[in-house]
Amino acid sequence: MTTTPERQPLSLSDCDDVLAYIPHALGFHPQKSMVLLLIVGQRLEATLRVDLPSEIHEVDRRPWVAQVLGLLRRLPQVRSVVAVVYAPGDIKIAEQIPYQQMIGELEEAFDPHGIQLRQAWCLCREKVWDYDDGDVGVTFPRPDIALGETNLSLVLAGSAPLDRPWDGTGIATWANAAEVQELTGAFGDDLLDSLDEWAEVLNLSDDEALERIHSSSLSSARMLAGLRIRLVRDVLPFLAGVGTAQTMEMTKQLCVGNGGEQVKPLADFLLGRGWQSPDWKRLERLWLVSRDLLGVAIDGERHALMCILAWIEWARGRGTMAIALIDRVLSERGDYRLAQLLRELMNRGSMPEWATDELRAWRAQLG
Numbered sequence: 200m201t202t203t204p205e206r207q208p209l210s211l212s213d214c215d216d217v218l219a220y221i222p223h224a225l226g227f228h229p230q231k232s233m234v235l236l237l238i239v240g241q242r243l244e245a246t247l248r249v250d251l252p253s254e255i256h257e258v259d260r261r262p263w264v265a266q267v268l269g270l271l272r273r274l275p276q277v278r279s280v281v282a283v284v285y286a287p288g289d290i291k292i293a294e295q296i297p298y299q300q301m302i303g304e305l306e307e308a309f310d311p312h313g314i315q316l317r318q319a320w321c322l323c324r325e326k327v328w329d330y331d332d333g334d335v336g337v338t339f340p341r342p343d344i345a346l347g348e349t350n351l352s353l354v355l356a357g358s359a360p361l362d363r364p365w366d367g368t369g370i371a372t373w374a375n376a377a378e379v380q381e382l383t384g385a386f387g388d389d390l391l392d393s394l395d396e397w398a399e400v401l402n403l404s405d406d407e408a409l410e411r412i413h414s415s416s417l418s419s420a421r422m423l424a425g426l427r428i429r430l431v432r433d434v435l436p437f438l439a440g441v442g443t444a445q446t447m448e449m450t451k452q453l454c455v456g457n458g459g460e461q462v463k464p465l466a467d468f469l470l471g472r473g474w475q476s477p478d479w480k481r482l483e484r485l486w487l488v489s490r491d492l493l494g495v496a497i498d499g500e501r502h503a504l505m506c507i508l509a510w511i512e513w514a515r516g517r518g519t520m521a522i523a524l525i526d527r528v529l530s531e532r533g534d535y536r537l538a539q540l541l542r543e544l545m546n547r548g549s550m551p552e553w554a555t556d557e558l559r560a561w562r563a564q565l566g
Contacts, residue, residue: 209243211238211317211318214329215342215349217281218320218322218344219347220349221283223360225246225248226364227519228360229248230287230363231250231287232249232250232251232284232285233249233282233283233285234283235280236281236283237271237274239274245555249267251285251298261304263301264305265308267305268309270548270550273554278313279317280316280317281319282302282316284297284302286298286321286322287323296330297321297323299330319331322341325341327339327340327341363523365520365523367501367523367524370490371494372494373413376495379416380497382416382420383423383500385420388424388427390425390428390450390454391447391454392421393421393424394425394434394450396418396425397425397438398447399411400422401484401488402443409487412488412491412492413491419495422492423496423500426500426503426504427503430450432506433469433537434449434465435507436511437465437468439481440468440475440477440478440481440514445464449465469510470544470551471552472552473552476553476558477514477559479561482511486508486511489507489511490504493505502532503537505528506525506538508524509525510541514553516550518550522542522545529542
């Protein structure tokens with residue numbers, strides 16, 4: 200579930216506008232998906248993407264509808280929804296609109312909960328169907344959204360949706376990668392030394408942080424070496440999202456064996472629970488730095504960075520992006536425990552509490 204980027208106005212009754220907006224909200228162009236725009240009052244509050252059922256028989260639709268309702272219960276204030284079905288290109292199109300029965304069952308399931316399906320379209324190959332036009336419906340050509348006002352305004356604001364969710368590949372190797380990797384191998388397991396380095400980098404501006412890791416092989420090597428230490432790896436989202444002082448005090452207590460209440464804030468934060476609001480600017484900086492370090496990290500350090508990136512995507516409410524990163528780690532090293540745990544979290548459909556809190560949720564700043 201992606202909290203809506205700050206971009207107004209958006210016409211929820213205009214198919215061209217909605218189709219142009221969705222990839223920017225998700226960060227990628229969806230396929231074989233249903234995307235729901237969730238509306239609170241007259242405000243577009245969040246965007247939810249779910250996989251379409253593999254088949255469209257009743258036995259497959261029933262648990263799928265239950266899954267959608269379960270996700271919507273996380274936002275009980277939602278009273279209306281706009282839906283777009285991105286049908287697979289190889290689906291057999293009969294006389295009815297693709298997924299017509301599924302939409303009907305979803306609308307019936309919404310009714311007892313006071314949720315209105317305001318508008319629904321189906322996008323399949325080069326055509327669009329409007330579900331409000333009856334069982335057969337009138338098709339119209341798939342709009343060319345590239346030059347539309349909505350797409351252009353979001354592109355100019357810095358949004359660049361991917362063709363598919365990014366899985367951590369494609370990052371250019373650093374020119375000094377060999378030097379950094381040699382230094383990384385020479386470092387010992389000094390937990391606090393590595394955390395100090397990460398803290399210093401996260402306290403810089405975005406540009407300064409990236410400049411620091413590229414200009415100082417020693418700095419980037421010290422940061423990478425820390426990723427071999429499970430506690431350093433696991434505490435980095437807390438360091439970015441909550442702050443340095445609390446993280447360092449908690450880490451020192453853990454190092455001398457004082458767990459219990461000391462570790463509860465960390466566990467709550469990593470599971471998306473509790474009252475603390477993430478510092479989104481610092482988490483964005485951790486994302487930028489971790490992504491850049493993939494250009495020099497290898498083996499365990501690389502997998503640790505990808506799990507950190509996946510956790511941040513999950514924290515933002517972008518579960519599909521998180522799963523792509525986790526699955527890449529598991530495809531390379533199936534026994535990587537943190538990736539296994541994160542995948543279990545995603546499989547349960549768990550979302551951080553702040554993702555459904557408009558005051559604490561992450562919002563992409565677009566326009």
